[in-house]
Structures are given as C-alpha cells and as structure tokens.
Amino acid sequence: MKSFLRRFFQTSEIGYSLLSPFARIYYFFLHKRYLSPEKFTRKRFKKNLGYDLDLDNPKTLNEKINWLKLNYSNPIGSTLADKYEVRKYIDEKIGNKYLIPLAFVTSNPKDIFPENLPDYPMIIKTNHDSSGGIVVKDKNATINWKEIQLRLRKNMSQNYYWDNREPVYKDIKPLIIVEKLLDDGTGGFPSDYKLHCFNGNVEMISVDVGRGSKEHFRNWYNKEWEKQPYQWSKMLKNSSDVNSRDIEKPKCLDEMISLSEELSKDFKYLRVDWYLIDNKLYFGELTLYHIGGTGPFRPDSWDAKLGEKLNILDQ
Structure with missing residues (x-):
C-alpha cells in the first residue's frame, strides 16, 4: 500500500492533488519542523554519530x-x-570554461518536454536541493515525460532546508536546470x-569512481596524493567506501587544488567538487556543510x- 501511494502521488496529477495535504503533514513530522534548528541538529547529530554535540567547545570536524x-x-x-546562481559565481571567480554546458532553465515543470531540450544526453535537476538528477540519454x-514533470513538481514544492536545517537552502528560488x-x-x-x-587550504580529497554502478x-587522499587511512560517509555500513584499490593521481591535480583554494579563500570550510573528462576539469558544486556534519x-x-x-574562530 505504501509503495502504491508513493507512486500514485509521484506519477498522477490526481494523486498529487489528493495527497499533497497529507504529504505536507507527513513531512512536517518526518523532518521534525516543530524543533528549533539547534534542538534538531543536536538530536540528529547524536543519532548519527553516537555522541553529544558540543557547541560550546567544538573539537571534532563534525562538531x-x-x-x-x-x-x-x-x-x-x-x-x-x-x-543555478553558483554558475555566475564560478564564471566571475575562475571563468566559464569550467562550467558544464547549460541547455535549458525554467521554473515550470510542464516546460520539460522534448521540443525544449537538446539532442545530446542530458541531466535534468532542480537547483535548490540535493536530489541528484534525471538522466536522459536520448530524448x-x-x-514518460508526464512522470518526469510530476517528479520535478514534487521536488520544487519542497524546501530542502528542513532536511538538515542548513540555512543556505532556506531562501533559494526553485528552478529546473x-x-x-x-x-x-x-x-x-x-x-x-x-x-x-x-x-582556504585543501586538507582532504575524496574520489568517487563508478558512481551509480x-x-x-x-x-581519500591528502593534497600530496597520499592515500589516507580513514573513511567519512553518511553511514558506516556504506560498503562503497571500502576498497583497497588505488586511483591514479590526476595530471591536473595542481590546477584542481589551486582553483579550489582560490574559491575557498574567504571561507572557514568549503568543499569544492570537480569532474574530470580527458584531463579537462568541470566544476560540480560547492558545499558548506559536508553530509550536514553528521557523517x-x-x-x-x-x-x-x-x-x-x-x-x-575569526582570524
């Protein structure tokens, strides 16, 4: 029944209209919106990490x-x-040659249909959350474009701030890119x-290979590309983090480090993501709170x- 209701909600206009009020109530309690940001953060921290969050004298990286x-x-x-907006920031800071080509932008999910989309493989995603994206290799x-539109409509109706209480997400205007x-x-x-x-200095580098497979x-590596003896994940049982294989040092590592330090120089902590294709760098995203500080x-x-x-502390 639960799977049926979820699919009815996500793939049917009638289902979306009928179940939206109940979904809002469900998400209210699921994300504990009745808690203050600090109380929510303390509870989530203890649940995921097993120790109390010390905000008066934080010592661990997660704290x-x-x-x-x-x-x-x-x-x-x-x-x-x-x-979407971060693309302008990257253009101003390091140049648009590092940006993944942008094909289309809209605030209306109904605009997502073949005539508006490029003839090459694409990824469709919303700008205001962390839901990944919808891969379309051949339009x-x-x-089922109606199903894609409904999924995007659902994503755009949600405020990702409530998932982790990360304030940077609270006022983002939802778009589809x-x-x-x-x-x-x-x-x-x-x-x-x-x-x-x-x-402003690169201290840790993680590399994901074969994502989605x-x-x-x-x-994990340091900036000298020496493999590190730790893992940092959403859940300890994540077996994708356990591997003895090594990864070849990228030829453009120095460029990757230099650009990341340029982008992060005004921040206490910042994660800078990159993709590498034929030794050419493409910017992925910027993250202020890796795994919400609960990994x-x-x-x-x-x-x-x-x-x-x-x-x-202020320097």
Missing part, C-alpha cells in the same frame, strides 16, 4: 561543521548552494573529486584529528 551551520552566517551562502526514446551529461567514455559517470578546504568505491568517521579518531586542522 565544527555544525557550529558553523548554526553560528556562522555567510552572506553569499545561498548563492553557493544554488546550482527521442520512449520516456538542464545540463549536458558528462560521459567518461565508457557510458558511465565520470570520477567525482571533492576537495575539502579548511581556512556496483563497482562504486571511494578513496561518521572510520576509525572515529580521525573526527578529532581532522577537527584540529579547522579553525572556526
């Missing part, structure tokens, strides 16, 4: 990210989190490089070791 979330108001935070194939789908040459997604910058794994470390001692490197 410091949550301290920044609750106490440090960034004047351009919403611009960085907005997948002329048999595709269509970008060219990057291909690594094998038909899969390109490797995803995430550079974690502390006070059974071969997906993630490694367990393995071994857990690294939460404190890396926390020592991040200075959250």
Whole structure:
C-alpha cells in the first residue's frame, strides 16, 4: 500500500492533488519542523554519530561543521548552494570554461518536454536541493515525460532546508536546470573529486569512481596524493567506501587544488567538487556543510584529528 501511494502521488496529477495535504503533514513530522534548528541538529547529530554535540567547545570536524551551520552566517551562502546562481559565481571567480554546458532553465515543470531540450544526453535537476538528477540519454526514446514533470513538481514544492536545517537552502528560488551529461567514455559517470578546504587550504580529497554502478568505491587522499587511512560517509555500513584499490593521481591535480583554494579563500570550510573528462576539469558544486556534519568517521579518531586542522574562530 505504501509503495502504491508513493507512486500514485509521484506519477498522477490526481494523486498529487489528493495527497499533497497529507504529504505536507507527513513531512512536517518526518523532518521534525516543530524543533528549533539547534534542538534538531543536536538530536540528529547524536543519532548519527553516537555522541553529544558540543557547541560550546567544538573539537571534532563534525562538531565544527555544525557550529558553523548554526553560528556562522555567510552572506553569499545561498548563492553557493544554488546550482543555478553558483554558475555566475564560478564564471566571475575562475571563468566559464569550467562550467558544464547549460541547455535549458525554467521554473515550470510542464516546460520539460522534448521540443525544449537538446539532442545530446542530458541531466535534468532542480537547483535548490540535493536530489541528484534525471538522466536522459536520448530524448527521442520512449520516456514518460508526464512522470518526469510530476517528479520535478514534487521536488520544487519542497524546501530542502528542513532536511538538515542548513540555512543556505532556506531562501533559494526553485528552478529546473538542464545540463549536458558528462560521459567518461565508457557510458558511465565520470570520477567525482571533492576537495575539502579548511581556512582556504585543501586538507582532504575524496574520489568517487563508478558512481551509480556496483563497482562504486571511494578513496581519500591528502593534497600530496597520499592515500589516507580513514573513511567519512553518511553511514558506516556504506560498503562503497571500502576498497583497497588505488586511483591514479590526476595530471591536473595542481590546477584542481589551486582553483579550489582560490574559491575557498574567504571561507572557514568549503568543499569544492570537480569532474574530470580527458584531463579537462568541470566544476560540480560547492558545499558548506559536508553530509550536514553528521557523517561518521572510520576509525572515529580521525573526527578529532581532522577537527584540529579547522579553525572556526575569526582570524
């Protein structure tokens, strides 16, 4: 019954209209909207990490990210989190040659139909959340466009702020953006490089290989490309994080580091994401609060070791 109602809600105009009031009530309690940001954050932190969040004297990396979330108001935070507006920021800071080609932008899900879309493979996503995207490799194939429109309509009706209480998402104006789908040459997604910058310096690099496949794994490196003995994930049981294979050092690593440090120099913590295709860099996104500051470390001692490197006080 639950799966039927979910599909009825997501794929039917009638279902969406009938169930929307109940969905709003469901999400109200699911995301505990009756709690203050601090109470919500403390409860979620304890549930995910198993220890109490110390906001008076934060020491671990996860604690410091949550301290920044609750106490440090960034004047351009919403611009960085907005997948559309951040493109202008990247253009101004490092140039548009690093941007993934943009094909279409709209605020109306009903505009998403073949005549408005490019003839090349694309990804359709909303700018205001973290829901991934809808991959369309051939718009002329048999595709349920009505279902895609309804899914986008549902995404646009939600405020991602309530998922994690990350303030940068609260006031983003929802849009739908269509970008060219990057291909690594094998038909899969390109490797995803995430550079974690502390006070303007790259301290951690994670690399995801084979995302979306059974071969997906993630490694961690420092800026000298030395493999690190820890993992940092949403859940400890995430087996995609456990792999003994090494990843070849990218030829453009120095450029990746230099650009990331340029983008992060005015921030205490910033994660800068990149895709790499034929040694050409493409900007992915900017993140102020990795996993919302609730990702367990393995071994857990690294939460404190890396926390020592991040200075959250005014310098």
